Amino acid sequence: MDDKAGVCNGKDERSKIGKVTPRERDEISALFERKNGLTELIKALVESGDEILTNSYFYEKIVADLGKTTTLHQQWWDRCAQRYQWERVSGCIWEIDFETCNIYLRKI
């Protein structure tokens, strides 16, 4: 599974532009899963008409968690891009292959 972030431009297909350590991969993988999980949870609750979202305590808790996870997720990309100086092209995104730890640049 891949995770995507960043901004770039002009490449026709994905090209390998970097790599992260397995430890860094595990960090972004956990954040990616949490972000997806929370998004899916909200979707499922809305679709099922569950009243839990009308409960302000749970609503605030889910929104706060999603906000924090999204921030940490973006911070990871910013921190690693800064650390490893990945190529940045507008119109393209960075994506990570969780299996190989490789970072790719892909046109959107």
Add this chain to the structure above:
Amino acid sequence: MYRYLLVILEKGAVPFCHYSNPFYYSSAEPEFMPLEILGKIVEYARENGLFLNFLFGRHPLSLEYESLIGTIGHVKMIPVVLKDIYPDGVPVLEADESMRFSELEADSERNLVLSVTPTDLPHLSDMVASLWGKFKRLNLHLVGVETISSAQLDVYQSELKKIADRLAQLYRTGREIEINVISDRLLLNQMNNCDAGIKHLTIAPDGNAYICPAFYYDDEADTVGYWSDIIETTHANHQLLDLGCAPICSRCDAFHCKRCVYLNKKTTLEVNVPSREQCLASHVEREVSRLLLQSLRTVRPFDQFPAIASLTYDDPFDLIVGETWKREEPAAVSATSQDADNCLQQIYEMQKKILRKLELD
């Protein structure tokens, strides 16, 4: 004490063994080792008869650096992009650059390094096939071997067998080609491991020393000290790197195994204890070597090599577990005979009581 030093010329140096270097892909300006530090290392190596291995990044060196390293015997580990600038270098290939393998000219005297990950294994024999005629020795490194699954091990074995079949054909025509994971074991009768921290030491661009480059790239704080402070002493717990302190490895005969102390530490938290995955992969390689040697029994000089025994295990840890059971066996036997003696004694006592009772009646 050390035989050679690995000198990382820039932080983005090409990873050439069981580790990866995320800085290798960086588009930032290279951080070269200061010329002053490099000069002192070269001088020390010359005075003490040490050989140097220089690890290059994607950037060619300036003339000052080149003339300095040219004053001492050395090996250059280089990325493929530098192969034309440094034709005497050892190119390090990555599996995802396989489209560029065709750019390498034929050269039957060259050494090559090929890094693959477990996910690349289904294409391993094809990759090696595209390199036939371009090397004399190929060092294959399975990066991420510690995460290999049993299905991937099966693929590894079948791919190595395909490569070994081709090697056998070449050996029959008298060609001298080596592929570390297959041919090294044929010639060895004792352990021939990496011996990082014993035979060699790594010096990072800032002058700090590490057991090997993998320790540096994994955690820069994992240094054993500044190179000039520790090079003539032994670093803390260095004895644990020795084969004699490795209870599993010292019972093993996969003599070609790297016995990678970095992977040991990463997977088991002990430099002298390997993970099961490392042992399984080494035994897959050993088995392919065994079958290759068997198929070359009538070919010189392979008919002179000692046969490689067939094994009943694929992880030497099983040997140790087996011996533990055997050691417990005599105790179990004696306990059983003691139980029997007690039982006979009880029967005898019981009989005496019965006889006495009968007499009284």
